[in-house]
Amino acid sequence: MSVLDPALAISSRDVIESYIESYRTVYLRKPAMRYLGNGWYLVDDEIVHQAIIIQETGRLQQMIRQQMSSRQLAPEMVQQRKSVVSRLIDRLRGL
Numbered sequence: 001m002s003v004l005d006p007a008l009a010i011s012s013r014d015v016i017e018s019y020i021e022s023y024r025t026v027y028l029r030k031p032a033m034r035y036l037g038n039g040w041y042l043v044d045d046e047i048v049h050q051a052i053i054i055q056e057t058g059r060l061q062q063m064i065r066q067q068m069s070s071r072q073l074a075p076e077m078v079q080q081r082k083s084v085v086s087r088l089i090d091r092l093r094g095l
Helices: 012-027 050-069 075-093
Strands: 033-037 040-043 046-049
Touching: 012 033, 012 040, 012 050, 040 050, 046 050
Parallel strands: none
Antiparallel strands: 033 040, 040 046
16 A cells, blocks of 8 residues: 555545544534645635644644533534544445
8 A cells, every 4th residue: 555545545525524523523503614625625714724624623623522421512513523433434445
């Protein structure tokens, strides 16, 4: 398997879905987001590169883990988050 293996590529749809779900879980609202092309996205009227979005998604997921461990997250959000993770696992198993 090479470093440039297309099976390892992250699609813009994956980036958008994971960011939106993480953002919604933390802030309880959906951000406006669309792909502009060439790794650039429009997020709440700001142009942001894919690398920054992936980094921010990781930060949001860390916040979610902290909230879940300290029980600050509402039970319905915990259940919703589990379903998102389940969908991602199912998608990865299908590859």
